């Protein structure tokens with residue numbers, strides 16, 4: 550008899566985006582003439598940088614001729630891309646990362662989801678609340694949690710991100726083994742300072758723990774005193790793995806390219822307490838289960854590190870940050886408490902009422918779609934997330950409508 554992995558039955562169906570879609574459809578049916586502006590999705594809206602498109606086309610042409618055609622590439626990614634990343638994203642900021650510590654992949658979602666395979670079943674895991682759901686659900690699937698009760702899975706340590714801690718969780722009171730952190734944060738848009746991040750690195754070193762640092766939004770950091778990489782902190786190489794993606798940085802959500810950094814010294818422990826290096830284990834997993842990102846896509850990603858590519862991605866990010874500013878100023882003028890939008894594309898707003906109630910109000914009265922914070926965890930109750938991924942015109946119009954309705 551074929552039996553299933555019962556842990557899958559513990560997963561909470563994610564009604565968030567289907568609920569949102571249903572409410573939008575109902576609104577449109579009742580108000581066919583009213584226009585809707587969507588500031589809910591976590592997806593980019595602008596085209597790929599020109600430098601990437603040109604490199605992409607050139608690489609496709611190479612694939613069209615026998616002499617320059619390429620078949621399987623290295624599973625870990627082509628050296629040209631790994632070298633460009635190591636130099637531009639890390640060494641230029643004083644973070645000592647080598648090209649062979651970088652594993653190119655087709656997404657930070659897959660990587661943050663897959664990494665837990667390397668660790669044992671009985672570890673204690675700390676997960677932020679509110680959270681990008683991938684970290685949570687992949688550990689549920691793997692059987693590292695109990696059942697879901699009162700909005701939380703048993704057996705996990707939740708790291709509350711609230712107004713009280715300025716949306717940067719405090720260190721856990723007890724011992725945890727695996728820690729997920731994401732800064733700039735999705736969904737709150739909050740950032741972490743070097744000193745705060747150092748307390749986590751120190752905690753991990755002291756407790757033989759490991760930090761999984763999701764830096765998918767590092768490109769949105771405007772304040773140069775904030776860490777873009779956890780490896781800007783001394784001692785982080787032994788205790789941290791970092792995830793990055795070209796998705797939000799350069800509009801690659803539909804093109805697919807990301808990478809994971811596993812420093813050579815980074816270690817976990819076996820049952821006898823001996824240090825086991827993670828780099829060879831992740832390399833083994835990657836080569837066994839993944840066959841590399843397509844050559845043209847890696848060329849398109851490499852192109853963002855050319856002088857033109859850098860200028861174009863900066864322009865792309867500035868465009869969204871201008872939207873984030875419009876959102877912040879509008880929300881501030883209305884007297885709401887909020888965080889984010891200064892070094893991230895998300896603004897997290899205390900709606901002073903239930904998330905869904907605020908969602909319905911914005912939809913029905915202003916025709917603006919946001920994301921209810923409750924969909925990201927218990928601490929998200931009472932909050933909404935507004936995203937800067939849209940055009941200037943739409944964001945300006947949305948903020949005008951919201952101001953008129955609430956002002």
Ligand SMILES: *Cc1c(COP(=O)(O)O)cnc(C)c1O
Pocket residue numbers: 591655656657658659681731735763765793794795796797802806807
């Ligand atoms: C968008 C996003 C990613 C990137 O995912 P990809 O699979 O690379 O597109 C990773 N982490 C967070 C928190 C995100 O919001």
